[in-house]
Amino acid sequence: MIRAAALPRPDGALRAIGTVRHFAPQQTIFAEGDPAGHFMLIIHGMVRSCSTFSDGRRFIGAFYAAGDLFGLERKEAYLASAEAVCETAIVLYPAPDWLDIARPQDSLSSQVFGAMMLGADQARSHARLLGRLHAIEKLSAFLLERHERSNQRLQLTLEMSRQDIADYLGLTVETVSRCLAQLKRDNLIRFHSSRRLDLLDIMALQAISG
Amino acid sequence: MIRAAALPRPDGALRAIGTVRHFAPQQTIFAEGDPAGHFMLIIHGMVRSCSTFSDGRRFIGAFYAAGDLFGLERKEAYLASAEAVCETAIVLYPAPDWLDIARPQDSLSSQVFGAMMLGADQARSHARLLGRLHAIEKLSAFLLERHERSNQRLQLTLEMSRQDIADYLGLTVETVSRCLAQLKRDNLIRFHSSRRLDLLDIMALQAISG
DNA sequence: CGGCTAATTGACTTTAATCAACTACAGTGG
DNA sequence: CCACTGTAGTTGATTAAAGTCAATTAGCCG
Numbered sequence: 444m445i446r447a448a449a450l451p452r453p454d455g456a457l458r459a460i461g462t463v464r465h466f467a468p469q470q471t472i473f474a475e476g477d478p479a480g481h482f483m484l485i486i487h488g489m490v491r492s493c494s495t496f497s498d499g500r501r502f503i504g505a506f507y508a509a510g511d512l513f514g515l516e517r518k519e520a521y522l523a524s525a526e527a528v529c530e531t532a533i534v535l536y537p538a539p540d541w542l543d544i545a546r547p548q549d550s551l552s553s554q555v556f557g558a559m560m561l562g563a564d565q566a567r568s569h570a571r572l573l574g575r576l577h578a579i580e581k582l583s584a585f586l587l588e589r590h591e592r593s594n595q596r597l598q599l600t601l602e603m604s605r606q607d608i609a610d611y612l613g614l615t616v617e618t619v620s621r622c623l624a625q626l627k628r629d630n631l632i633r634f635h636s637s638r639r640l641d642l643l644d645i646m647a648l649q650a651i652s653g
Numbered sequence: 654m655i656r657a658a659a660l661p662r663p664d665g666a667l668r669a670i671g672t673v674r675h676f677a678p679q680q681t682i683f684a685e686g687d688p689a690g691h692f693m694l695i696i697h698g699m700v701r702s703c704s705t706f707s708d709g710r711r712f713i714g715a716f717y718a719a720g721d722l723f724g725l726e727r728k729e730a731y732l733a734s735a736e737a738v739c740e741t742a743i744v745l746y747p748a749p750d751w752l753d754i755a756r757p758q759d760s761l762s763s764q765v766f767g768a769m770m771l772g773a774d775q776a777r778s779h780a781r782l783l784g785r786l787h788a789i790e791k792l793s794a795f796l797l798e799r800h801e802r803s804n805q806r807l808q809l810t811l812e813m814s815r816q817d818i819a820d821y822l823g824l825t826v827e828t829v830s831r832c833l834a835q836l837k838r839d840n841l842i843r844f845h846s847s848r849r850l851d852l853l854d855i856m857a858l859q860a861i862s863g
Numbered sequence: 864c865g866g867c868t869a870a871t872t873g874a875c876t877t878t879a880a881t882c883a884a885c886t887a888c889a890g891t892g893g
Numbered sequence: 894c895c896a897c898t899g900t901a902g903t904t905g906a907t908t909a910a911a912g913t914c915a916a917t918t919a920g921c922c923g
Contacts, residue, residue: 482765489812493820503821505775506813508802512768529812539762552749555692556766558722563773565715566780573783574823578879592718602699602739603716605902610703611713613784618879620903637887637902788911815870825912830871847870847920864923871918881908891898 461534466527474524479516481535485509488531494523494571496653502575504567517560522567573613576653581612582622584652586632590642601638671744676737684734689726691745695719698741704733704781706863712785714777727770732777783823786863791822792832794862796842800852811848 461484466472472483475494483490490507504523507513516522516538572584585608590599601608605616612619626632631648633641642648671694676682682693685704693700700717714733717723726732726748782794795818800809811818815826822829836842841858843851852858 491813491817491821501820502823503817504779505772506817506821508812512765513772515765515769515772528817539765555722555725555749559725559773560769562715562723562725563769563776566773566776569714570776570780570783573780574820603701607701607713607716607738610711610784611701611716613712615880616902617881617904621879624903826870827872827913828911831911834871866923867921869918869920871916873914873916875912875914877910877912879908879910882906884903884905886901886903888901889899891896893894893896 461536463532463534466531466533468527468529470527472525472527472533473514473521475522476520479514479519479521480538482512482514482516482538483525483533483535485511485513486532486534488533489528490525490531490533491528492523492525496575498653500575500653502571504570517557517564522564578612578614578618579622579625580652581614582619582626583631583648585612586626586642587645587648587652590645597641597643598635599640599642601640605637671746673742673744676741676743678737678739680737682735682737682743683724683731685732686730689724689729689731690748692722692724692726692748693735693743693745695721695723696742696744698743699738700735700741700743701738702733702735706785708863710785710863712781714780727767727774732774788822788824788828789832789835790862791824792829792836793841793858795822796836796852797855797858797862800855807851807853808845809850809852811850815847 463486466488472490473479485507487509490511490513491503492505492507492513493501493503495501505513506528514521514525572581576584586599589601593599603611605619608614609616609619614622623632626648627634629647631642631644631651633643635641673696676698682700683689695717697719700721700723701713702715702717702723703711703713705711715723716738724731724735782791786794796809799811803809813821815829818824819826819829824832833842836858837844839857841852841854841861843853845851
């Protein structure tokens with residue numbers, strides 16, 4: 444994540460307290476869902492952070508090289524797998540307590556720090572959507588995302604225009620409109636007006652969004 | 654970024670020290686490149702974080718709603734604009750000193766914190782690439798990104814396979830191969846082997862990658 | 864040298880973008 | 894109150910970009 448060379452005392456302080464480990468090409472360092480108790484610094488080689496969809500599609504969120512830190516997670520579990528791209532050596536560190544945002548904290552700095560972490564997670568999840576989902580899947584995912592952040596049970600009010608949605612999902616207005624029409628045709632959603640709708644089948648929408 | 658409801662004492666502590674401001678629909682809160690001296694909490698309404706390409710393409714990186722914090726930047730300047738989607742009220746806070754990663758710090762926690770911030774930026778930049786660039790533009794951007802992180806002047810060694818590149822850029826191996834062939838045809842790159850190449854015209858690659 | 868995988872290239876198909884009407888709707892002023 | 898206007902949204906026809914399928918070539922390691 445960060446190039447050690449860009450910081451003073453690059454890896455000296457860090458390396459002193461960690462455990463060195465070596466990985467062969469294609470070897471898994473940790474898998475999606477593993478308990479996230481450590482973070483890592485790359486000594487040499489390269490690591491890819493990737494996640495796989497149920498149907499086999501794969502998405503790589505980042506490549507990490509010598510000097511980069513990775514595996515910093517807000518959650519209890521890693522959100523993506525890490526695999527060695529080539530012959531790689533890393534140093535392993537126990538995750539510091541202050542990383543544990545799951546634990547309730549209330550200072551201003553904790554709130555700001557938590558917002559940053561959450562923002563990073565959301566950006567990664569957004570990249571995954573943009574990189575590997577089809578138009579109809581993007582729309583399903585978008586509606587579910589909006590639904591999760593609203594308080595309503597089934598009703599959903601979209602504050603933004605179709606153009607905004609298109610620019611968020613990497614599509615055109617026309618495609619957004621057509622996909623919403625298809626979801627309506629399939630009885631997964633119902634419109635009250637162009638910006639107010641009901642989600643009729645959350646499970647089906649989840650199935651579509653991968 | 655973070656839903657205040659998910660934290661104890663949601664906005665009480667924060668709201669106490671900030672300045673409330675109101676925005677009309679479509680109004681700009683801050684623009685890409687503005688000095689990043691503040692961050693914001695949304696009281697009500699909705700904000701979009703967006704960036705515009707030289708040719709007019711627009712990309713929205715995130716929507717923020719009531720309770721979300723946004724505008725937390727590692728850099729001196731905001732990396733994307735923020736605009737009100739609808740009638741919106743926010744509270745403005747001065748950015749805390751410890752956000753200023755540009756200033757050299759060397760403690761372990763600073764390194765970890767900096768890595769997280771950088772990782773967030775990279776994920777946002779990756780999302781922008783995935784959302785609004787064409788295949789050839791993605792490849793140009795990818796080569797430049799790899800070049801920046803290598804020490805070589807013009808030579809570039811790709812540690813990863815074409816499949817890895819495809820999964821990183823949201824493309825197929827065939828498209829990756831065809832785009833590299835086109836860049837070669839246009840004399841922007843030259844191959845020594847399939848994973849070793851020279852960048853012959855950085856400026857042209859930058860122009861292509863938007 | 865042979866056998867395997869990675870990478871390239873070509874032919875064709877599919878998806879989403881583009882271009883072009885057309886409809887719905889909100890706000891304005893007669 | 895209702896016609897007029899302008900914007901947002903939808904729908905259809907066509908094109909362009911990238912994906913798929915298939916065959917071939919290049920590298921690599923025994």
